[in-house]
Amino acid sequence: MEVISHYQEQFAAVSQHDSPSIKAYRQRAWEKFAALSFPTLKMEDWKYTSTAALQKLPFSVNSSLASKTSKESVLSRLLIAQATHKIVLIDGQLSQENSSLDKLPKGVMVKDWAAMTQNEREQLQQQLAPLHHTDGLSALNGALVNQGMTLEVKEGCEVNEPVLLVHLVTEPMNAHFAVQQIKVGQGAKLTVVEQFISLTEEPYLNSTVQSYLIEDKASLNYIKVQQEGKEGFHLSYTDIKQQKESYFHGSYFALSGQWARNTISTVLTGAGAHATLNGMYHITQKSLQDFHTLIHHQVADCSSSELFKGVLDGAGRAVFNGRILVDQDAQHTQSEQANHNLILSDQAGVDTKPQLEIFADDVKCAHGTTIGQINEEQWFYLCSRGINKDLAKKMLIEGFVVEVAHQINDAELRLLIENLLRENMNV
């Protein structure tokens, strides 16, 4: 395949300056990719998501972009322009002028790819190795990774204000293969808002492989806002490991882009841990949003909750595959999952699949899936108060999605995301 040889050239270029062991790591990932290639519809996990469009575009991995983006143009796009803690990566490079890290508590360490030693990169790769061998596309990330960052919060450190982490793409036809690691030490607290934005309306690829470790009694509130350019591709793999009495609350908002796939998995490995995985996808035109999630209860006395809502418009498609796995030892698991979809157009569609695999006998697990249209009674009610049909419809769509934002713990972020969703429903 032409595209394979294209990426082979990129691979050779990227690994040029690496140490032998990093080179070897890339080589193994490359071999994996060469063997597995792009996923096809014949694979169970990719049954509803075609990678054909991705294969047609020869994105280039360019690690030495000189960013000429003005500070104002960046600032105007930030979800929280005034954020105390800001990490802004422009085309994968840490932008000092747009970032603000000096107010972070002492127990927080941030390091971007460029600042890492070969040793540190090697360590990071080792930890991400299982994830890099998930499928062809994650392996491609392993072979071509040339950016990323680590964020570590030491034991007992509470970061009271959210850390805004921004990925800005400025150039068309570039591919960004990033790795990211977040560690929240024992009893520590962290809130991260990760935002993906673009200045180009042409195709590009954001590929990111992330691993989070949440240690005993630690808490991570995480919000992801995908505001990719309208031709942008977004591909992400996230593995979360939760220890005893840890807390994870993740909210994923897939608001734009041509094609996106999020694979999110959290493993509850210590008693008393809780995971919330929420999300919302809005598809328009011919876009695709795919969420594959796994919540894995390995031990007893953990709880999880999952709510994904979809607004399906235009001729777009969405995929939701929510797997809940409860091991035999995971007694007293409490888990609930819901996926609700609102279809606004005849041409739009969703493939939704709850997948519950429960091997323990003393558990409380519930799940539900719906696909529906605008409720005529509600619509009539609003119009009967003088509100015009379009606005009434918009209010109902907002009302439908805003439930996901309502669950965000931080009041300010909740309001911010609510407003963001309202704006997003305007288009």
Place this chain on the structure above:
Amino acid sequence: MLEIKNLQATVAEKSILKGINLTVNPGEVHAIMGPNGSGKSTLSNVLAGREHIDVTAGEVLYNGKNLLDMDVEERAREGLFLAFQYPVEIPGVGNIYLLKAALNAKRQHQGLPELDAMDFLNLVKEKVKLMEMNEAMLYRSVNEGFSGGEKKRNEILQMAVLEPTLAILDETDSGLDIDALKIVAKGVNSLRSPQRAMILVTHYQRLLDYIKPDFVHVLAGGKIVRSGGPELALELEKEGYAWIDPSAKQSTVNL
């Protein structure tokens, strides 16, 4: 203000309204009473603009305009208000958001500027007090999880904010205990004015103890079979509908 002339309508090809004639002038309060299935709700719904009802004959003039030609939202902006028999729950849409959107739609229609946030809030809070509601309800989703009484009060709250010219209250007393009924009636009475007309659609006389109508009409079999003053309601209370409803002739008449 409102002239209904020989109004006939069908629902799912079944004839429900069979020639209604009714004139309502500004300042008047009319009660329309009747047994179940007499067409009361169909009449209020056809006035509010429900689409599943087919008007087969007759006309309705509202301030001289053909009401039946107007969209639902246009009717509302022209000052028509329907208090629903079953108010709809709308998860995720805040009560206050609905009030604001509705009031601004009406003001825009009247060529008035939007109310600024403070004025709007003050107005709404004043009406909330009138309805003896908790301000927290403003920030809850429309009717979601409200009790029956709270829902009906919320309807009248909307009415109080929107200040309609013609209000139609569809079975507003149903499902209310006596305390809630008194609060609802107080709200409605406070809105009585020489410029405003009201139509109370109800099965029972009970509501009329608290909201005194000027006229009472008895609807049966899709027609107004009798009209009179408030005393007609008392008569109905005493004698039931059997004497008036041709379809209920076999039932016992208690005299």
